[in-house]
Amino acid sequence: MSGKFQAIMRWGFLTMAFFVFAFALSACTAGQKVDFEKAQVETQASGTATITKDNLGTTAAEIKISDLKAPHEVAQDTKYYVLWAEDETGSYANLGKLRLEDDRSGRLWAATKFDKLRLLITAEKSTNADAPSEATILKTEMFSVE
Numbered sequence: 001m002s003g004k005f006q007a008i009m010r011w012g013f014l015t016m017a018f019f020v021f022a023f024a025l026s027a028c029t030a031g032q033k034v035d036f037e038k039a040q041v042e043t044q045a046s047g048t049a050t051i052t053k054d055n056l057g058t059t060a061a062e063i064k065i066s067d068l069k070a071p072h073e074v075a076q077d078t079k080y081y082v083l084w085a086e087d088e089t090g091s092y093a094n095l096g097k098l099r100l101e102d103d104r105s106g107r108l109w110a111a112t113k114f115d116k117l118r119l120l121i122t123a124e125k126s127t128n129a130d131a132p133s134e135a136t137i138l139k140t141e142m143f144s145v146e
Contacts, residue, residue, distance in 0.1 A: 032146050034119070036065070036138035041074050041123070043067075043137045047106075049119055051145055058111050059145045061085075061119065065098065065106040065138065071123040075135035078123035084132045085112045085119055088142065097127045118142045 031050040038045075047065035054060065063083060071078040081098035095110035098121060123135035 031062075032143075034140050034143055036119070036121070036140055039120070039136040039139045041135050041137045043069060043074060045069070045121075045137055047121075047138060049140065051143075053145045057113065057115075059114055059117070060109070060111045061095070063098065063106070063108045063110065063119070063121075065121065066104065068098075068100055068104050068106050070100070074137055075123040075133070078125055078133070078135060080124050080127050081106060081121055081137070082124045082127060082129060082132070083108055083110055083119060083121055085110075085114050085117045086142075087114045088116045092131055094127075094129060114145075116142060116144045 031052045034049045034051055036045075036047045036049070044067040045065055046067060047063065050062040050064075052060045061083075068081065071081055081100065083095040083098055085093045085095055087093075093112050093114065095112060096108055098106040098108045100106050119140045120132055120136050121138045122132040123137060124133055
């Protein structure tokens, strides 16, 4: 290969790498940030949700929570933290189990079709609950997805 060809290939690779990096950076920083507030159950937990919406109208949420106690320390006989979405009519959707890490943090990626919603995290006996328990540790205000 000639030196000129190698220089063109290197330039093409660097240009492509720059655009991939720029796209990844914008994807990581894009999204609507929503803070969780303390709810009915006393806890030191806090967290945020990063909300995005795709072309098909699906609302995606990346949930990051810190300072979580074990669920049974928050509400008797519970084993799991569950993320819920509540729409403006009061309907709930179980979005899944929040994974509790050794450092007392929790993380979850979830999706819903709700456009206007509130998020709640509850301590539950089962991950298959049909409605949130009274043991709500964190919640957001009702918000519209932008």
